[in-house]
Amino acid sequence: MITNIGLLLLLPLAAVILMPWVSRLHRRAADxxxxxxxxxxxALCLRFIPLHGExxxxxALHTQFAVDGLSLLFLVVVNVVAFFxxxxxxxxxxxxxxxGKFYALLLLMVLGLNGILLxxxxxxxxxxxEIVSIASYVLVAFNLKWDGIESALKYLLLSxxxxxxxxxxxxxxxxxxxxxxxxxxxxxxxxxSGPSAVFLLAAALFIAGFGLKAAIxxxxxxxxxxxxxxxxxxSAMLSGxxxxxxxxxxxxxxFFDIYPSPDRILNVFLFLGVASMVGGALIAYFQRDIxxxxxxxxxxxxxxxxxxxxxxxxxxxxxxxxxxxxHALFKSLLFLNSGxxxxxxxxxxxxxxGGLEHRMRVTGMTSIFGTLSIAGVPPFNGFWSKLFIIxxxxxxxxxxxxxxxIFLSIFTLGYFxxxxxxVFFGKLxxxxxxxxxxxxxxxxxxxxxxxxxxxxxxxxxxVLRYLVEPAAAILLGGK
Amino acid sequence: xxMQTTVLLVIGVPLLGSLxxxxxxxxxxxxxxxxxCVAFIGAAHVLSWTLLGPALGGITTHWTLPxxxxxxxxxxxxALAAFMAFxxxxxxxxxxxxxxxxxxxxxxxxxxxxxxxxxxxxxxxxVFSSNLLxxxxxxxxxxxACWRLIGYFREPDYIWKADKAFLVTFGGAxxxxxxxxxxxxxxxTFELAELRGQEIGPIALLLILxxxxxxxxxxPLHTWLPDAGVAPSTITSLLHAAILxxxxxxxxxxxxxNGMVIPPAWETGILIAALVSAFVSACAxxxxxxxxxxxxxxxxxxxxxxxxxxxxxxxxxxxxxxxYILAHGLAKGGLFLxxxxxEHGTHTKDMTKMGGLIQKMPITAFCYIVCALSxxxxxxxxxxxxxxFVISGLVEGGHTYIAGLAILTAxxxxxxxxxxxxxxxxxxxxxxxxxxxxxxMVGVVAVLAVLTVVVGALMHLPxxxxxxxxxxxxxxxxxFLWR
Numbered sequence: 001m002i003t004n005i006g007l008l009l010l011l012p013l014a015a016v017i018l019m020p021w022v023s024r025l026h027r028r029a030a031d032x033x034x035x036x037x038x039x040x041x042x043a044l045c046l047r048f049i050p051l052h053g054e055x056x057x058x059x060a061l062h063t064q065f066a067v068d069g070l071s072l073l074f075l076v077v078v079n080v081v082a083f084f085x086x087x088x089x090x091x092x093x094x095x096x097x098x099x100g101k102f103y104a105l106l107l108l109m110v111l112g113l114n115g116i117l118l119x120x121x122x123x124x125x126x127x128x129x130e131i132v133s134i135a136s137y138v139l140v141a142f143n144l145k146w147d148g149i150e151s152a153l154k155y156l157l158l159s160x161x162x163x164x165x166x167x168x169x170x171x172x173x174x175x176x177x178x179x180x181x182x183x184x185x186x187x188x189x190x191x192x193s194g195p196s197a198v199f200l201l202a203a204a205l206f207i208a209g210f211g212l213k214a215a216i217x218x219x220x221x222x223x224x225x226x227x228x229x230x231x232x233x234x235s236a237m238l239s240g241x242x243x244x245x246x247x248x249x250x251x252x253x254x255f256f257d258i259y260p261s262p263d264r265i266l267n268v269f270l271f272l273g274v275a276s277m278v279g280g281a282l283i284a285y286f287q288r289d290i291x292x293x294x295x296x297x298x299x300x301x302x303x304x305x306x307x308x309x310x311x312x313x314x315x316x317x318x319x320x321x322x323x324x325x326x327h328a329l330f331k332s333l334l335f336l337n338s339g340x341x342x343x344x345x346x347x348x349x350x351x352x353x354g355g356l357e358h359r360m361r362v363t364g365m366t367s368i369f370g371t372l373s374i375a376g377v378p379p380f381n382g383f384w385s386k387l388f389i390i391x392x393x394x395x396x397x398x399x400x401x402x403x404x405x406i407f408l409s410i411f412t413l414g415y416f417x418x419x420x421x422x423v424f425f426g427k428l429x430x431x432x433x434x435x436x437x438x439x440x441x442x443x444x445x446x447x448x449x450x451x452x453x454x455x456x457x458x459x460x461x462x463v464l465r466y467l468v469e470p471a472a473a474i475l476l477g478g479k
Numbered sequence: 480x481x482m483q484t485t486v487l488l489v490i491g492v493p494l495l496g497s498l499x500x501x502x503x504x505x506x507x508x509x510x511x512x513x514x515x516c517v518a519f520i521g522a523a524h525v526l527s528w529t530l531l532g533p534a535l536g537g538i539t540t541h542w543t544l545p546x547x548x549x550x551x552x553x554x555x556x557x558a559l560a561a562f563m564a565f566x567x568x569x570x571x572x573x574x575x576x577x578x579x580x581x582x583x584x585x586x587x588x589x590x591x592x593x594x595x596x597x598x599x600x601x602x603x604x605x606v607f608s609s610n611l612l613x614x615x616x617x618x619x620x621x622x623x624a625c626w627r628l629i630g631y632f633r634e635p636d637y638i639w640k641a642d643k644a645f646l647v648t649f650g651g652a653x654x655x656x657x658x659x660x661x662x663x664x665x666x667x668t669f670e671l672a673e674l675r676g677q678e679i680g681p682i683a684l685l686l687i688l689x690x691x692x693x694x695x696x697x698x699p700l701h702t703w704l705p706d707a708g709v710a711p712s713t714i715t716s717l718l719h720a721a722i723l724x725x726x727x728x729x730x731x732x733x734x735x736x737n738g739m740v741i742p743p744a745w746e747t748g749i750l751i752a753a754l755v756s757a758f759v760s761a762c763a764x765x766x767x768x769x770x771x772x773x774x775x776x777x778x779x780x781x782x783x784x785x786x787x788x789x790x791x792x793x794x795x796x797x798x799x800x801x802x803y804i805l806a807h808g809l810a811k812g813g814l815f816l817x818x819x820x821x822e823h824g825t826h827t828k829d830m831t832k833m834g835g836l837i838q839k840m841p842i843t844a845f846c847y848i849v850c851a852l853s854x855x856x857x858x859x860x861x862x863x864x865x866x867x868f869v870i871s872g873l874v875e876g877g878h879t880y881i882a883g884l885a886i887l888t889a890x891x892x893x894x895x896x897x898x899x900x901x902x903x904x905x906x907x908x909x910x911x912x913x914x915x916x917x918x919x920m921v922g923v924v925a926v927l928a929v930l931t932v933v934v935g936a937l938m939h940l941p942x943x944x945x946x947x948x949x950x951x952x953x954x955x956x957x958x959f960l961w962r
Contacts, residue, residue, distance in 0.1 A: 355633065358586060377623060377649065378616035387612075390657065394664040406657050410650040417626075417642040425630055426638050461546040 001051075004044050005058040005065050005118060008075070011040055012111040016104045023100025031090045034103040038083035041110065045079045048072050049466050057120075064120040064181070069470030070257065071117040073321060074249050076467060077328045078117070080452075081240045082110045085233035088336050088445035091438065092233060092343060102142060102231075109135035109237065113245045122170045122180040126163070129213070129246055133159050136242060140230045151225035158222040162212035169205035172198060182258055189259045203265060206254055207272075214247020216306060217276035220299050224283075227298070228291035228348065232339020235291060239298040240332035244324050248305055256309070256317075256475040263312070270310030274404060277303025281408050285415040289348045290338045293419060294331065297374065300412065301327045307405065308389040311396045318464065318472045319388025325467065326381040326456065330373035333449040337367040340438040340446065341423065350419060355428035359435040362443045364424040369450035371420055373457070375413035381456040482533060483542055486556055486607055489526045489564055493519045494600025497593050504589025513582070516592035517575045520599050524568035527561070534561035537947050541609065541672060549669060555609035558948035559737065559801070562941070563606045563729050566805045570721035570812045571599045573923050577816055578713045580919035581823070591631060595717065598624035602722045606729065611659045611669040614733070615652065618694070618726060622648045625723055629710040637709040644703040648694050655690020658683040662739075671738050679739045687734065688749070695727025697786065698756035701779045708771035708828075712819025715771060719778045720812030725804055728785050736789055736797055747878075749790040754881055754888075757783030761891040765898070769828045770818050773899055774811065777854060780892065781807045787885055788869035794949055796872020799865055801945040802938075806853060806861035809934065813850035813927035817843050820916035820924065821903065830899060835908030840915045844904040846928035851900055853931045855893035861934040864942075 015037040023030035048056075048067055055068040067075070086106065093099040112135060115128030137159075141152035174180055176198055177188050189199075208219065215223035223243070227235045255261045255269075280300030287293035301323070308320025340363040341356065342348055357364030373380040376387075386409060393402035437443060456463050496519035500512050539557040546552055575595060582591055598621055605617035622645055630641030661683035663669055679687075689700075696704035704724065708715055718724065735741055741749075757780045764776035785807070788800030818828075820843050825833055837844040853860030856867075866889060873882035915921060934941065 372623065375649070376653075377619050379620070383616075383619075387656070387660075391660050391663065394660050402657060402660070406653050409653055410646065413649055414642075414646055417645065421635075421638050421642060425633070425641075426635055427633050461550070464547060 001047070002056055002058050004047060005056060005067055006060060008041065008044055008114045008118065009065070009111060011037055011044070012107040012114070016107050016111065019100050019104040019107070023103075030100045030103055034086045034107065035083075035090065037107060038079070038086040041079040041114075042083045045072070045075045048075070052466070052470055063124055065118040066120050067118065068474055070249075070252065070474045073325065073467050073471040074117050074245055075114065077325050078110065078113045078241050078245060081328050081332045082106070082237065084336070084445040084449055085236050085332065088236075088339070088442050089231075089233045090441040092231065092339060092442055094439075095343065096142065096231065102139070105135045105139050105142075106234070106237070109139065109242070113241065116245050117249065120182045122173065122182075122185075125250065126166060126170055129166070129250075130163060132242060132246060133163065136226075136234075136238060139234045140226050140238075142231055142234065143229065145229075148229040151222075151229045155222045155226040158212060162209045162219075165205045165209035165212070169202045169209060172202040172205070182253070186258045203255070203259075207251070207265075207268060210247045210250045210254075211272065214243045214251070214302055215299055216247070216272045216302060217279045217299060218272075220276070220280070223299060224292050224295045227295040227335075228289060232335055232342065235294075235339070236332035236335035239295060239335055240328040243298065243302060244305075244328065248302070248309075248324060252309065252475055257477065260477075261312075266310045266312045268310075269306050270398070270401065273303045273306030273308075273310050274401060275303070276300060276306060277408050278404065279303075281411050281415070285411070285418070288350055290341065290350050290419065290423065291335070291348050293350075293415070294334050294338060297412065297415070298327075298331055300408065301331065301374065304386065304389055304405065307401060308385075308392060311389070311392040311398065311401075313392050313395050314472065314476055315388050315395055316392025317475050318468055319385050319392055321471050321475075322388060322464065322468045323382075323385035325463070326373065326385045326453075329449055329452050329456065330370045330380075330382060333366060333446060333453065334370040334374070336442070336446050336449065337363050337370060340442055343438055343442070344435050345432065350422040353423040353429060353432070355424070355426045356432060356435065357424040358428045359432060360437050362437055362446060366446040366450035367424060368420070369453050371413075371416040373453040375416055376409045377413070379454070379457045381453050381460070383457060384460045482530070482538075482540060482556060483554075485526055485529055486554055489523050489530070489568075490600065490603045490607060492526070492600075493523045493596050494604060497596035497600055500593040500596060501589055504593075509588045510584060512589045512592040513575075513579045516596045517572070517579065519596050520568065520575045521572045523599065523603060524565075524572045527564045527568050530556070530561040531565060531944070534558040535944060535947060543670075549663070549667070550612050551610060551670070552608075552613055553610045553670060553672070554607045555672070556607065558944055559732060560606050562801055562944050562948055563725070563804070564603055566808055567602050567606070567721050567725065568599065570808045571595075571602075571717060573926060574713050574717050574721060574812060574816070577819070577920050577923040580917040581713050581819055582711065587631065587633075590627065591711075594624045594627045595714075598628070598717065598722055602726065605726060609671040609733075611662070611671065611734075614730065615656050615659065618652055618690075618730065619649065621723060621726055622652065622694075625707070625714075625718060628714040628717075629707045631711050631714065632709065634709070640703070640706040640709050644707050647700060647703045651690040651693025651700060654686045658686030658690070661686065671734065675738050677739055679741060681742065681745065684741060684745060691727040691731045692752075693727075694730070695724045695782045695786070696779050697727075697752065697782060698759050698779065701756070701760065704779060705772045705775040708769070708775050712771070712815055712822060715775070716812050716815035716819070719775065719815060720808040724778060724782055725808065728782065728789065728800070728804060731786070732789055732797075732800070736792070746790060746792060750787060750873075750878060750881055753783045753786035753790055754884055755783075756780070757787065757888045758884065758891070761888050761895065765891060765895040768830050768902075770821065770830050770899065770903065771815070771828055773830070773895065774814055774818060777892065777895065778807075778811055780888065781811070781854065784866070784869060784885065784888070787881065788872055791869075791872045791876040791878060793872045793876040795868045795875050797949045798942065798945040799868025799870075799872050801948060802861070802868060802941055803865035805934065805941055806865040806931070809927055809931045810850040810853040810860070810862055813846055813924055813931065814854070816920065816924045816927065817847045817850070820920055823916055823920075824914050830902040832909070833903045834906040835904070837904040838908055840904075842921050842925060843915065844900075846924045847904065848900055849928040849931055851896040853935070855896045856889050857893070859932065859935045861931050861938065864935060864938045
């Protein structure tokens with residue numbers, strides 16, 4: 001079992017290294033290798049589930065790699081979404097040249113994400129964060145068009161600021177405490193050593209740095225450019241997974257597991273969460289570009305997650321972590337939908353579409369699943385996580401937050417219905433009368449993700465028991 | 480077959496069966512979808528017959544499937560649930576049969592029957608759930624179904640109205656969910672059985688009423704319902720008569736009439752809100768010339784009437800409200816299906832452009848007036864008895880003035896019903912192409928009209944059921960006094 005931890009990193013690494021040769025063998029060989037790697041990673045993750053959040057540690061290369069409840073939840077999210085993105089890419093990449101390079105970069109990104117989740121010290125975390133970032137920059141610009149390159153540069157510049165802030169924070173911690181190991185930091189902070197003013201400075205640097213990575217509202221400027229111009233599976237990875245692992249996971253690990261935050265830090269989370277939730281949704285409403293709309297809606301949903309964290313009680317934390325999983329499923333589904341639309345119509349402008357459900361049944365149907373999940377309509381998965389967050393807000397006596405969260409879920413449904421009305425639900429725009437549904441693997445990826453949105457909603461108790469509650473137990477460890 | 484299996488089948492057959500219907504469309508068998516839909520809904524109805532016997536015997540049972548600490552899927556069987564399941568599935572079955580003649584074969588046919596079946600399944604689930612979370616879940620599934628169905632014709636304007644209906648009912652319902660969450664924060668449970676007899680806080684009550692009133696289209700949250708008239712007539716009939724607006728009423732009855740206690744000061748407030756809704760929308764119906772909008776305002780008014788019965792919190796008021804749900808369902812279902820025939824025959828919804836249709840559509844005209852008189856509360860139609868008991872319940876509760884104004888509303892109702900009959904059917908015929916509907920459509924309308932009279936004649940049967948449904952409440956009041 002412990003070797004499986006190593007495989008989570010070695011399997012994608014091997015695939016990345018083999019990819020240039022394999023892609024020369026046959027046109028389809030790269031597809032098979034990528035899909036099998038993705039499937040293998042999912043299988044590896046699922047084998048950890050019966051452990052019920054027990055911690056497993058692997059020591060190699062003077063570094064510790066460990067799986068606990070919190071990393072397991074995120075590992076499942078990363079690898080499941082990555083598998084469906086790889087599956088989807090098989091047909092989607094017909095648009096682009098260089099599918100071998102694409103798969104190699106995508107798997108490199110997965111490698112980095114798994115690394116972030118497995119390492120047990122701050123410096124390695126930083127290293128893997130940079131691996132993810134470098135893969136992402138190239139992938140955002142993968143279409144080699146002006147908008148892609150421009151937004152990749154923007155993403156690069158802002159990310160450098162973020163990682164710079166994080167690195168300074170890491171430096172401050174090392175200077176003052178002399179270690180970067182999570183376990184030792186936890187002990188030292190619990191013992192009360194370490195000057196608090198300096199530590200608060202480091203905390204501020206981390207919140208800003210990881211906040212930039214998570215695209216929380218005042219730090220969000222790069223996301224609405226970067227996510228839309230990337231190829232759709234990459235948008236799905238970035239919005240569904242990367243902002244959560246690079247941002248939310250790091251924040252939870254630092255501010256809940258290692259250092260059980262005092263209320264003033266939690267209030268910062270709460271405030272940033274409300275700002276993102278409201279701001280993201282308001283801007284999303286006015287978008288004509290379907291992927292930009294989804295990108296802003298990601299900011300809004302990240303806000304929900306932060307609110308759940310900021311509430312700091314069990315209900316809120318469970319809600320936040322559950323929302324991480326749910327948002328990954330439905331937002332990657334929605335981005336894959338938008339990719340399917342772009343694949344056939346070659347546009348992202350919603351006003352040019354219309355009535356497409358008559359020609360693209362699968363895309364239309366699955367986008368309804370995504371819409372209902374994100375709005376929190378039961379029995380879809382988004383309902384349960386939002387319910388937990390609202391119950392948490394009431395338990396914490398944050399009534400205004402609860403009312404805002406409720407109101408914003410109506411607003412979210414509103415702008416997603418607007419999307420449905422412009423794109424799918426209505427009379428067919430005659431311009432598209434010869435349109436066909438997208439090819440098989442793209443349809444399959446969307447169908448599977450949509451099915452998961454529904455199944456997680458129906459079997460929410462099992463998901464809570466095996467994935468979310470062990471993760472929440474770690475966050476609540478200090479309380 | 481034991482009761483638990485029956486109840487699960489009544490819910491499961493339409494809810495899970497609906498999932499088969501898109502498959503039929505997928506395998507290029509769209510023509511079968513209608514029959515499959517009728518079969519599933521009809522099966523649910525036939526099964527609900529077997530529940531009537533135990534319900535009349537006063538049996539109540541409760542099953543719970545624990546899922547999470549505070550979220551368990553629990554079902555309650557009692558006379559109220561059996562009554563509602565029977566009524567809703569009866570009317571839905573008739574409407575599904577009528578659909579066979581009404582819905583044209585086309586690309587969207589499987590979706591139509593899929594969503595209709597899902598809709599009834601959600602209603603059945605709602606009727607038997609006794610956990611607030613699952614009540615909310617089925618509540619939202621019905622909202623989702625009505626979103627797809629209202630936009631069925633896919634005109635841009637219609638889609639906007641479908642979105643409006645979805646947003647208003649969803650908006651109301653999530654605030655209701657916040658109300659449930661407040662109840663949870665106070666009492667630590669979502670189980671209605673455990674909440675029975677607890678007093679609800681004013682803010683939670685207000686939030687729950689927001690959900691109930693938005694779903695039941697009560698003034699001022701009613702505007703989506705007249706707009707929803709752009710749906711196919713079968714769907715408006717389903718929304719008004721069988722399922723959707725009844726959900727709010729049922730939810731109110733389930734949560735408050737036999738469960739949580741409303742602070743006394745609020746009871747009068749709800750009565751006044753219901754009365755205002757009933758009267759204002761009756762006046763709106765009087766002015767409306769679009770037949771479906773007129774009928775929609777009439778529904779808003781009748782829903783207000785039903786709330787009067789429920790919120791009187793008296794024995795007769797409660798019985799009257801339940802009878803009202805049955806009587807209004809039959810009559811309004813019939814009226815909307817008549818409107819469907821008229822619209823098919825004349826290609827207009829504007830009543831001022833109709834006239835003299837009695838010569839071309841004698842059966843439809845006859846059914847229309849029977850149902851219209853039932854809504855207005857003319858004996859011997861079923862509507863009369865319902866109205867009588869509601870008013871009697873109001874008087875019993877000491878709300879004499881409100882009872883008087885309710886009678887005034889009934890007079891206005893008679894006025895607009897007669898006016899509409901006059902505009903549509905009397906006078907000189909206009910247009911030559913008008914024709915009677917297909918036999919299946921006219922047949923269903925005739926069945927509804929006959930049922931309206933038969934239920935009126937055999938009023939003691941539903942009365943008995945409604946009395947049993949209220950029985951528990953009486954016992955409770957009694958034990959409370961005795962203590």
